[in-house]
Amino acid sequence: MPSINLTITGTGSYLPATVLNSTDIDDRMGWARGECEARFGIARRHVAMPDETSSFMGAEAARRAMEMAGCGPQDLDLILGACGVMEQPIPSTATLVQDRLGLGRSGIAAFDVNATCLSFLQALDLAALHVQCGRVRRALVFSSDIASVGLDWNRPEAAAIFGDGAAAVVVEAGGKGAVLAHDFQTYAHGHDACVLAAGGTRVNPARGIAPGEDRFRMDGGKAFKLASRYLPRFLQRLLQKAGVGLAGIGCIIPHQASAQALQHAARNLWLPPGRVIDIFARTGNQIAASIPTALDHAVRSGRLVRGDVALLMGTSAGISVGGMMVRF
Incomplete structure (x- = not known):
């Protein structure tokens, strides 16, 4: 397949303010200080508070990506949510982010793409295909996940390695970039x-x-x-x-x-x-x-x-x- 001419013009990310250090997990599990980091290679991760919902974090990351790209929400033609776990089953997290960006009456297409941890790659590929077909000129792709709400601390080998956060990109047709x-x-x-x-x-x-x-x-x-x-x-x-x-x-x-x-x-x-x-x-x-x-x-x-x-x-x-x- 030929390459697709589009450029990632902006990137952005958001990390929750609350930090969970690995020493906190040591204390929780009754381990010696430093054991969590030694076992899993992780020093800290961020944990979302109740007001830091998936759509809130996704919108914050999107704003930072749009700032780098030099565009505003009204300049978007498509919004793709690419979360491993949705904020709620219905409607899509992309719909909620569209509203948080002040676009609730815009009619701009917004929907989710899910492939768990690889949702971002699949959504970015879909955005590229829309660009290639001439359907859109500029698209926002975001991922926002709150792993902390679903962890089983009876299984620390899985629970100890996850963190919360969001990130987004703006892609535009043309430029010197390509898929x-x-x-x-x-x-x-x-x-x-x-x-x-x-x-x-x-x-x-x-x-x-x-x-x-x-x-x-x-x-x-x-x-x-x-x-x-x-x-x-x-x-x-x-x-x-x-x-x-x-x-x-x-x-x-x-x-x-x-x-x-x-x-x-x-x-x-x-x-x-x-x-x-x-x-x-x-x-x-x-x-x-x-x-x-x-x-x-x-x-x-x-x-x-x-x-x-x-x-x-x-x-x-x-x-x-x-x-x-x-x-x-």
């Missing part, structure tokens, strides 16, 4: 590795929720093994699609799944360590917000500059693997 390649693969035999059962039609309050069904459950070992099996061939195929080798990538922006996953990817996929964005120790796994938050960090810290080719990649519940090569 060089995109790929997404799902291996549903691993669907039970990462599960949040409640919230849909099968497990809901009207019918009763059994203990634990309203909490996130993860078999980290199974998810890790499945992802490790499929990622090398997936990355090779993505690079071939883009016509770019690892040496031609200026910045690698992975999903911040865990410290172990980041280290394993860098080692086994032969990723140049100096080009990999790793903010996991400061933010944790923010579900779908992880990749765009790392992207915003890369842009604002100068790690990703105009003209660079960036690799965005990761895994998600499903199990799915996904990636995108973009010229920034």
Whole structure:
């Protein structure tokens, strides 16, 4: 497939004001000080308070992205929500963000795209396709996730690594940027590795929720093994699609799944360590917000500059693997 000419003109992110340090988790679990950070490679993460809803955080990140892009809410043609977990089942989080941006009477299309931790990549690809078809000139894509509300602290190996936050990008037709390649693969035999059962039609309050069904459950070992099996061939195929080798990538922006996953990817996929964005120790796994938050960090810290080719990649519940090569 030919590349799609569009440019990421703005990035933005939002982190809740409340910080949960790993030493706080040590105290909660009765561990020795420093054990949480030593085991999971995370020093702190941010936790949303009740007034910091998914739509609130998404709108704040969107405003920062629009400020960088030099545009206002009224200049948007499309708003795509890309959250791993929605604020509420109906209506979409994108609808709620549209209203928070003062666009509630605008008629601008707003809807959600969900692929759990890879929702941002799938929504960004959809925005690119809309641009390619000439349907939109400027789109907002945001991810906002509050993992802290669904953690099971009886399973600290999963609960200890998650954090809350939001991030957004503005993309525009034309410019010097491009989507060089995109790929997404799902291996549903691993669907039970990462599960949040409640919230849909099968497990809901009207019918009763059994203990634990309203909490996130993860078999980290199974998810890790499945992802490790499929990622090398997936990355090779993505690079071939883009016509770019690892040496031609200026910045690698992975999903911040865990410290172990980041280290394993860098080692086994032969990723140049100096080009990999790793903010996991400061933010944790923010579900779908992880990749765009790392992207915003890369842009604002100068790690990703105009003209660079960036690799965005990761895994998600499903199990799915996904990636995108973009010229920034």
